[in-house]
Structure formats: C-alpha cells, structure tokens
Amino acid sequence: MMQQSLGSAVGILRQQPWSLWWVQARRLTRIEIRRNLFTRRAWWIYFLAFIPAVIILIHLLIDSHPGFGMSDDSAVLAGVVQLYYVRLGIFFGCLGIFSRLIRGEMIERSLHYYLLSPVRREVILLSKFFAGAVSAVLLFGVAVVADFVLMYAGYGAAGRDFMMHGPGLGQIEAYLLIVVLGCLGYGSIFLLLSLMFRNPMPGAMLLLGWEAINPVMPSLLQKFSVASYLRHLMPVSVPAEGVFALLTVETEPVAAWVAVLGLLALIAVVLTYTCYRMRRLEIRYTTE
C-alpha cells in the first residue's frame, strides 16, 4: 500500500515539466541578479560589504603591522567576521536584498508582471531567493576574501605561505562557508518577513535582538538562531573581552556538520512556509 502511494507520488513528480521550470528559473535568476547588483540603490550594500576591506587597506598603507603577529591579525579577522559581518553586514545586507525581492516589487507595483507569467509561484519565489543568495554571497564573499588577502598581504612571503599553504586556507574556507550559510539563513528569514509584513523592519529588529540574546537561551531555543549555528563554524575563536563578551557568549558546543545541517534544515522549513505564503499572495497594491 505504502509502496503504491510512493510509486504514484514518484509518477506525479516525473510528470512535472522540470526542464521548463529549470529554464524559467535560470532566466528569472538572471533578471533578478541584474536588478540586485546593478542598480544605484544597491550602493549601500556594497558599502556594508567592503567597508572593513577599506579600513584594513588604510591600515596596510599607513601603519603596516607595528608589533602585531599573524595570530593577532587572525583574531582581528575572526572578530570582523563574527562581530561585523554576521551581526551587522550580512544581516542588514540581506535585509536590503531579500526584503526587496517581493515586498519591494509590491511597493513599486511591478510584482504582478511575474504573477501573470506562466511560471509557478514556487519557481518565482525560489528563483528570487537563489538570485538574492547569489548576489549576497558574491558581495560578502568577495569582501571577506579581500579582507583576508589585505590582512596578510603586509607579511610578504610569510603571509602568502600562510594564505596558500598554511592554516589560512582552512580559515578562509570556513569564513566563506559562514558567509554562504549566513546569507541563506538570514535571506530566507527576511524573504518570509517581507511576505508577512508590509514593513519588515520591526520584525528584523526583533530578530536582531533575538540573535543577540540567543546564546544565553536554553539549548533548545538556540536551535532557532542563524548566528548560533554560524558561531560553531568559526575557525578562530574571538576573545570574549569587555563589551564584546556580550556578543561572544560561548554556546553549547556542536559539531560543524551538525551546525551546517541544522541551519540548512531551518532554511528549508522557512522556505517551505514562504512558498505556501507566496501561493496565497494576492495583489492589492492599494494597501501597500
């Protein structure tokens, strides 16, 4: 009986026009990436992503490493990723990119063109999400790589060896994984918030507060936080001193693969519910 229903489910899935959906998704993603990255309104996201690189470059040009070692700079870089990128840069960058995908088009009164196209609403939503993720990862990924290269460039051959053959390679891989998961995690949440609320900003501020207090929550509640998963992937721990102790509270230790799978599961749940909301979405621009 169960085999029969499984067989019929597989049959239904096989009948779906997957190749058409794939073509539509690719084209929609291309249109959306163009809109995300090549508009004047995206300048502040470029600013958010690249401001640490500019500061590191200024330091490199003016006072190249007076009395600091590479391990100190590794700790500084870890702090930049955990305290700036995860907490602020990626958070607000994703808020800007993902909340615009649906809500922004409703405010501009142009979403109906997509809803009147022969594309399933789930395909529209997932393509927009993917385009947002590609845009955010491209911006913040390039920015983190730039931070990394500029941070160790001043050390000459030793710096190059650290980046190419030493522990640096593992560190940059971990940072890039954090950027990818951070963009996917925050992106999915902001996409959902923008479908649920006319103004997603209050919801985003609540999320920011939640992320800040999450480390002191019981371990079950810690599972509902993007930052807490990302913290477990940090290759270098950030020293918890002074005011930063508030932001770097140690959470229950979790294996990296558990953190990755946990976050991916959270993203999948959020996206599934977002697809459900998208399916029921009505165009009533007068209420925007």
Added chain:
Amino acid sequence: MNAVTDTIRFENVSKFYGEVLGVNRVSLTLTPGISTLVGPNGSGKTTLMNLMTGLVQPSRGSVSVLGLSPSNATEFFCNVGYCAQFDSFPRGLTGFQFVLDSLMLFGMSEEDAHALTAESLERVQLDGEAAHRKIAGYSKGMRQKIRLAQSIAHHPRVLVLDEPLNGLDPMARAESLALFQELGRQGMHVVISSHILDEVDRISDRVVLITGGYLIAQGNIHEVRKEVRDKPMQVLIRCDSPELLASKMFAVNHCVEARLHADGHGVFLRTGDIDQFYRLLNEIAAEGLVKIEAVAPADDNANAIYQYLIGSDGSAS
C-alpha cells in the same frame, strides 16, 4: 471545443477585502468576442479582472478561464494575457527589454522571443527608436502601448484589458480599438473595462454592467436595452418636416417626448412601445406627408444603458 473550454465562467463568485465588498454572487459566462465591463469607479470591474487572472482569489465560488485555473500557471498564462491598469514597470528597462524579459519566461528560445517582441511592438505601433529607450522616459500613451504589447506578445487566447484607452490620444485610441476588433474577429476573448463608452460601444459584442459589486445586466447591447422596459426608447428620425412628424406622433399615447434636432432636420422621439411606433411611422411615410430620410435608435448604446441602469452618480436605479 466544448462550452467549458471555450468560455470564461464565474460561478456564484464573491470577493471580500476584509469587510469591504469587492463583488458579490457574480455568475457570468463570457463567450469569444469582445466583452465590455461597464460600471462606475469602485464598482468591481478590476476585481472581476483580477479574479479572472488569479491576482486575487475568490472568497466564495469559482472562476475558470477556458476550463483552466490560474493555479496551473504554466498552462493558464500561455493562454491568457492581462494588461492591468497599474502604470508601473520594473526599473531600468527599455520597452524592448521589458517585453523580451516577459517572453523569455515562457521558455522559448531567445530568437523566438526577439521575433515575438518585434512583432508585438509593431502591432501596437511603437516605433523601434522608442522601444529601445528606457520606459522611465515614456509618455503615458507610450507606457500604455508597451503594456499592451507585453500582454499580447505571446498570442494569448484570452486578452483582459483594464482601461486600455486611458492616456491614449484619439489616433492611438482608434488604432487600439481596431486592434481589439481584429483580435475579436480572430475568435479571441477580449475583455475590456473602459470609461470611454462611446468608443468601446462600437466594437463590443456584449456588455456586462456592474455596480457596487453586483452584476446588474449582461448580454448584447440591444438585448440589454430592450430589457430596460421602464425607460422609453429614443429614436432619431431624419426628415424634411420634423415638427409635423412630432405632432402626428404625439397623437398616440405611447410617445412621451419629442425634441428637435439642433440642425432642424430631425427629431428625437421617445416611445414606450417601439413596435407600435415603427408601425405608425410606416403609415405616416406611406401617406407621404413627411419625407423620412433615416431612422436610428438614439439610446441603444452602452452609454445610454449605463445612464439608465446605473445613473450618473453610480448608484443602480
């Protein structure tokens, strides 16, 4: 083709926006040809069009277009084009890019999409130079044209047009009406809502009158006019002595009003019994007292029906 797969059907459809009524208990079947939705602002015309195209979902009842539901977007929107009244576009696009981007989502090759884009722009008479400029710099009429081009580019079987003549100059209006007429003749469903009743009236196969969210009449204009029994019909008679004709007509009790035409060579007469009226007119013509040149109904059009059934204040009488 059967009745379901060739018609647009509303079955007892209601739509409420919270506590506000959009449309209530609308049952309607539209056959191929040009159908015009007529009603005052806020009467529910746009709601009907949005329901037809799935932009809003009915609170009650069901809508099907050619037997398809908007939830099956792939098949539905290959058959349906909607030129909505929202005068807005995705930012930064040229007219050509806008139509091309829309077509690319149909899964067709880039070559075909280019060809169809060029064809649709030609149909709405938007020249090549304008098509390659940014939409942000377009006039209202050009924006209307580019939206029309986008909605017809994929050759839909059903075309829904919300106020398609708004912002167009007289020449462009005439061209658009000719295009709608041509599409209607090709067997397409063309559903139009418009305030410019005089112009739409000439091309409509049927009218749907709606006010306050309620459907109050539908059908061929002449049939609907006949149904409005409490309003005497008005006929314009062109003749050499309108005063004499008017006095003769007033001798019978079904003739209730006579008004001379401004040029003095005709008279508008209102009658409560159109059949008797024509019989009497034939007798007068046969007597040779008045030389009749032409006879034409003067209020057998969408504008007059709108005035009779809905009134100038928008409240159904």
